Amino acid sequence: MTPEGEQLLRDGLGALSIVPGEHQVQQFGQLHSLLVERNAHVNLTALKTERDIVLKHFIDSACCLRGAHLDGDLTVIDVGTGAGFPALPLAVLRPALQLTPLDSIRKKIDFVRDAATQLALPQVQPVVGRAETLGRDPNNRGRYDRVVVRAVAALPVLVELALPLLRSGGRLVAQKGAIGEEELAAGRRAAAEVGGEIIAAEPFELPLLGDARSLIVVEKTRPTPRTYPRREGVPARQPLFWTAK
Numbered sequence: 001m002t003p004e005g006e007q008l009l010r011d012g013l014g015a016l017s018i019v020p021g022e023h024q025v026q027q028f029g030q031l032h033s034l035l036v037e038r039n040a041h042v043n044l045t046a047l048k049t050e051r052d053i054v055l056k057h058f059i060d061s062a063c064c065l066r067g068a069h070l071d072g073d074l075t076v077i078d079v080g081t082g083a084g085f086p087a088l089p090l091a092v093l094r095p096a097l098q099l100t101p102l103d104s105i106r107k108k109i110d111f112v113r114d115a116a117t118q119l120a121l122p123q124v125q126p127v128v129g130r131a132e133t134l135g136r137d138p139n140n141r142g143r144y145d146r147v148v149v150r151a152v153a154a155l156p157v158l159v160e161l162a163l164p165l166l167r168s169g170g171r172l173v174a175q176k177g178a179i180g181e182e183e184l185a186a187g188r189r190a191a192a193e194v195g196g197e198i199i200a201a202e203p204f205e206l207p208l209l210g211d212a213r214s215l216i217v218v219e220k221t222r223p224t225p226r227t228y229p230r231r232e233g234v235p236a237r238q239p240l241f242w243t244a245k
């Protein structure tokens with residue numbers, strides 16, 4: 001990263017009250033280089049400039065730390081991680097988290113695995129697969145303390161994919177753009193259906209850019225009925241209490 005990129009990183013994290021150590025800044029620099037290098041051959045992300053990668057991937061991912069829902073020694077699965085967001089920035093900033101970045105696209109997970117190795121993040125164990133399949137697998141159902149998610153689907157879909165993976169008392173932390181009342185209401189009904197309850201819906205602005213964001217937190221309050229998640233693709237095609245757009 002250039003000195004300007006590093007400064008942008010420090011400023012963005014500073015706005016979230018995070019002061020990164022030198023090693024963490026170096027790790028973000030490595031991640032930036034690896035992403036640019038691999039993106040030249042494999043389509044991983046539409047964001048190309050250093051400024052965009054720092055603000056819209058690194059800082060945007062770090063916004064999942066708002067509200068302290070990811071503090072402590074937690075097992076966390078990042079559903080639909082893509083090129084590792086928010087999982088990789090969270091792993092750099094919170095080494096105590098045991099992270100499972102999950103995506104159905106192998107080339108993306110290959111990148112996340114290589115990046116985790118290069119950045120020396122052994123607590124990151126990426127998996128190729130679909131959330132619907134893991135949600136029905138006894139080794140994964142009800143096993144995680146947290147599900148994190150960014151830019152994957154509408155709230156009712158996220159809730160159906162995430163809640164089966166959580167232990168009782170676990171939380172879904174969903175970083176989204178601005179969310180409308182209708183989506184929130186459908187998300188609330190979907191959460192009740194699959195065993196949870198929305199405990200926070202907080203609008204905020206992306207540091208330095210001011211783009212509208214919201215952090216939605218759903219707590220698992222009782223076991224998910226056996227009928228959820230529905231089979232692969234159905235949650236997104238026929239979202240609970242919501243018309244697919």
Ligand SMILES: C[S@@+](CC[C@H](N)C(=O)[O-])C[C@H]1O[C@@H](n2cnc3c(N)ncnc32)[C@H](O)[C@@H]1O
Pocket residue numbers: 079080081082083084085086102103104105108129130131132149150151152161
């Ligand atoms: C728009 S990308 C977002 C990637 C990343 N979270 C980010 O914010 O940059 C959505 C990703 O979710 C993955 N995805 C969507 N539905 C999924 C599912 N049911 N199980 C696993 N991965 C899924 C897609 O393959 C894609 O890589």
